[in-house]
Amino acid sequence: MKIEDRMAAKSINLNPIQRGGILTDDARRVLQEYGDGYAFCDYCLKGRMYLIDTPPLRTFHQIIAEWLEMDDVRFTLGNRHAQRIIFKVLSKRGKYVIIDANAHYTTYIAAELAGLRVKEVPHTGYPDFKTIEDMYEEKIKEVKRESGEMPIAVFATHVDSYYGNLIDAKRIAKISHDNDIPFILNCAYTMGIMPISRKSTDADFLLGSGHKSMASTAPIGVLATTSEWANKVFRESKIEGDWSGRAFPTKDLESVGCELVGTQLLTMMASFPTVKERVKKFDYEIENARYFVRKIERIGEDAMALGETPRKHTLIHFDIPDFYWATEKKRGRGFYVYKFLKKRNIFGVQPGKSKDIKVNTYGLKKSEIDYVIKVFYELAEELNIPIM
Amino acid sequence: MKIEDRMAAKSINLNPIQRGGILTDDARRVLQEYGDGYAFCDYCLKGRMYLIDTPPLRTFHQIIAEWLEMDDVRFTLGNRHAQRIIFKVLSKRGKYVIIDANAHYTTYIAAELAGLRVKEVPHTGYPDFKTIEDMYEEKIKEVKRESGEMPIAVFATHVDSYYGNLIDAKRIAKISHDNDIPFILNCAYTMGIMPISRKSTDADFLLGSGHKSMASTAPIGVLATTSEWANKVFRESKIEGDWSGRAFPTKDLESVGCELVGTQLLTMMASFPTVKERVKKFDYEIENARYFVRKIERIGEDAMALGETPRKHTLIHFDIPDFYWATEKKRGRGFYVYKFLKKRNIFGVQPGKSKDIKVNTYGLKKSEIDYVIKVFYELAEELNIPIM
Numbered sequence: 001m002k003i004e005d006r007m008a009a010k011s012i013n014l015n016p017i018q019r020g021g022i023l024t025d026d027a028r029r030v031l032q033e034y035g036d037g038y039a040f041c042d043y044c045l046k047g048r049m050y051l052i053d054t055p056p057l058r059t060f061h062q063i064i065a066e067w068l069e070m071d072d073v074r075f076t077l078g079n080r081h082a083q084r085i086i087f088k089v090l091s092k093r094g095k096y097v098i099i100d101a102n103a104h105y106t107t108y109i110a111a112e113l114a115g116l117r118v119k120e121v122p123h124t125g126y127p128d129f130k131t132i133e134d135m136y137e138e139k140i141k142e143v144k145r146e147s148g149e150m151p152i153a154v155f156a157t158h159v160d161s162y163y164g165n166l167i168d169a170k171r172i173a174k175i176s177h178d179n180d181i182p183f184i185l186n187c188a189y190t191m192g193i194m195p196i197s198r199k200s201t202d203a204d205f206l207l208g209s210g211h212k213s214m215a216s217t218a219p220i221g222v223l224a225t226t227s228e229w230a231n232k233v234f235r236e237s238k239i240e241g242d243w244s245g246r247a248f249p250t251k252d253l254e255s256v257g258c259e260l261v262g263t264q265l266l267t268m269m270a271s272f273p274t275v276k277e278r279v280k281k282f283d284y285e286i287e288n289a290r291y292f293v294r295k296i297e298r299i300g301e302d303a304m305a306l307g308e309t310p311r312k313h314t315l316i317h318f319d320i321p322d323f324y325w326a327t328e329k330k331r332g333r334g335f336y337v338y339k340f341l342k343k344r345n346i347f348g349v350q351p352g353k354s355k356d357i358k359v360n361t362y363g364l365k366k367s368e369i370d371y372v373i374k375v376f377y378e379l380a381e382e383l384n385i386p387i388m
Numbered sequence: 389m390k391i392e393d394r395m396a397a398k399s400i401n402l403n404p405i406q407r408g409g410i411l412t413d414d415a416r417r418v419l420q421e422y423g424d425g426y427a428f429c430d431y432c433l434k435g436r437m438y439l440i441d442t443p444p445l446r447t448f449h450q451i452i453a454e455w456l457e458m459d460d461v462r463f464t465l466g467n468r469h470a471q472r473i474i475f476k477v478l479s480k481r482g483k484y485v486i487i488d489a490n491a492h493y494t495t496y497i498a499a500e501l502a503g504l505r506v507k508e509v510p511h512t513g514y515p516d517f518k519t520i521e522d523m524y525e526e527k528i529k530e531v532k533r534e535s536g537e538m539p540i541a542v543f544a545t546h547v548d549s550y551y552g553n554l555i556d557a558k559r560i561a562k563i564s565h566d567n568d569i570p571f572i573l574n575c576a577y578t579m580g581i582m583p584i585s586r587k588s589t590d591a592d593f594l595l596g597s598g599h600k601s602m603a604s605t606a607p608i609g610v611l612a613t614t615s616e617w618a619n620k621v622f623r624e625s626k627i628e629g630d631w632s633g634r635a636f637p638t639k640d641l642e643s644v645g646c647e648l649v650g651t652q653l654l655t656m657m658a659s660f661p662t663v664k665e666r667v668k669k670f671d672y673e674i675e676n677a678r679y680f681v682r683k684i685e686r687i688g689e690d691a692m693a694l695g696e697t698p699r700k701h702t703l704i705h706f707d708i709p710d711f712y713w714a715t716e717k718k719r720g721r722g723f724y725v726y727k728f729l730k731k732r733n734i735f736g737v738q739p740g741k742s743k744d745i746k747v748n749t750y751g752l753k754k755s756e757i758d759y760v761i762k763v764f765y766e767l768a769e770e771l772n773i774p775i776m
Binding site for chain 2: 021
C-alpha cells in the first residue's frame, strides 16, 4: 500500500492488530522529522529517554501516568517487553503466575523467559470463551496447595486478542488484593481505545501497546504502576567494572540502560490529543461493531461472531463455515477471501483464512462499515451463499 | 530540525551516535509507507518477522548473513538487546564474562541482567586508552583461578564509543578459541561503516546497530552468528498452558515471540544498497577524519584527539581545555559552544560540553568538514584562543 493511498484512506484496513495503531497525520509528520537513527537523543542531557526535556518526553511520561491515574510510567519496546520486565522482577517472589487462558501468546513466553510456570484460569469454551473470573480464587489456592507458596502475580488480559472479550478487571483485582498478590492488567487492546484507569480497574500494573492501540509507530509499550511497585520495577544499574570501577547508577537496569523508543514515543505524543478524545467515544464504536456483527451473521446458515454477546469490543472473531466450504472448490482456496477483498480495497483479513475471520471495526466510519458489509455480501453472492 | 532542513542537508550533524544512522531518502520513503503500527505484518503467514516473504524480510536476513559471512542472523530491538540475549543464553555456562574496559555501558548492564560478573581487560589509560589485547589471555586465567570455571564468553568492542579506538579482533579471537571460549564482537560503530565479516574478525557473534551505523530508524540491532551457536541462541518457546495445553513452538523465545522490528528492518533494507557500497570507501572517510583532527588540534595550546594515533575511525573525542577555560566566563558557560555551533547550523556536540567534545565525521563531504573547521576556528577567535 503506497503512502498516498493510506493518506487518502482509499483502502480499508480491518486487521485486528492494526486498527488502533494507524498513525494520525501529526504522528506521520513527527515520524519524518525524527526518523533518523537516534534523532530524539539530540538534547539528552541525563542519559535516559524519560528525562529528556527537549522534546518534552519527561512531561509526557507524567501526562500518561496522570491519564491512567497511576504514579509512574515507562515506555518499553512493546507490551511484550513490559510483561517480560514485570515477570522477571517479580520472579524472585516465587514460581507461578496466574493468567487467563485467553492471554496473548507473549504472556506465556514472557513467563517462560522469567523461569515461571503459568497456572491458567479457564474460560467457558465454545462459543463464548468467557474467562471465569471467580476461578482466579481457586487457582490461587491451587498454586498454594501444589507449590507451598503464593503466586508472584495475578495477570489478566483486559480484552483478549482471540475473541475480543472484555474481562471484569475489578472482580479479579479484588481476589488478588484479598490474597495480597499484585494484579497486572494487560490493556493492549483497550488502552487508547476505551477509557482505562487505576480507579476503573484497581490494577497494580497497567500495560498498553502504542502500535496496537495508541496510534503510534512500532514498537512501543506502556508500563504504568503505582508508587508501591515503581521502585522495584524501575531499578537502576548496580554493576561495577572490576578494573576500571566504571558504574552506571543513573542507567535503567531492565531496559539495558535506556528504553530507546523515543521516535515511537514522539508519534504517541503527536497522536495523544486524538487518542485522549477518541476513548470517550467508545460507546459509538461498540454500536458500530454490534451493527457489523448483526449484518455479517446473516451470511449463510451458520455465520456467527465467537466470544461474548453482546460484544463489548470492536475486535471480532467470525466463524463463517460457508465461506470455508465454498472457497475450498475455488482457485486459491483459503486465499480466495483475501484476494476478493483486496481487489475491493479491503485489507487486513489474514491471508489464507476463510472460516475464522478476525477483524476490527475500530475507528471505521459508518460509511466504511457499510462498504465492508456490501463487499462481504458480494463475496457471499459470488460463492452462492444466501444472505439470511 | 524540520524535515525540509534535514532533506536539504542545510545543517550538519556531528553527533557520534547519529552520523551512521541518518536515513537514506529511500529509507525515509519506506518509513512513511510502513510507519503505521504493525504495517509490516500485513502478509505475515507464519507468525515470525524473519519468515515474512512480502515484503522480503526473510530474504534480507539471508542477505545480511551472507554479507557478514555468518550462518544465521536475527534483528533485535537494538544492539543492547542482542547483548542481553547472548549473555542470558550463555549465562548457564558460568558466572563471568571477559570484556574490554572500553565497552559500552550497555555491555555492563546486559551482563548484570544475566546475573554475570564482568572481568575487565585494561586499556593503556590517558591519552590513548588502547585496549591491551594480549591481556585477554591473562584475564581468562584470572577467572579460572578465582572462580574455578571458564568465562562464558570473551567480549570485545570493535570500535569503542568513547575514543573511537579500533580493537585487533583477530588477536582476541585467537586467544578465545585457543581457550575454547566463544568470541563476541560488538560492531555497533563498524558494521555498516567499514567492511566487517567473519573472516576478517574470526568472531562467533557479530553484533551491529542499525540506528547507529546502518542508516536505519531506531531501534534495531543485528545479532549474527555461526551454525554452531544459532540453535542455542535462536531458541523456540517450550511453555505449555496447564489447563488449555496451548503451546507456541514456532515462536521465538528470547524475543518474546517475534522481534517486532519490521518497520526498522524495512528502512535498513532500503538503505542497504547504499550501506553496502559505503563500507568500501572507509579509507576515504579515515583520510577526512585525520585531516579534521590535524586542523582541530591547532586550536590553542593543548587541543588533542584522545585515543590511538593515527585515527582508525571517524569517531573522535577531542580534549580542548582552552574552550573550557574561555567559556567558563561566558554566558551559558558549557552551553556556549553548543549555542555557537547551533547558530551556524552545526548540531550534535553534546549540549553543555566545552572541553570533551565528541564528534563523528562519517559521511560528511569535504566541503562540510571544511565548514565545520571554519566555524570551530571562528569560535576560537571569539574566545581569543590562537590557532597554532
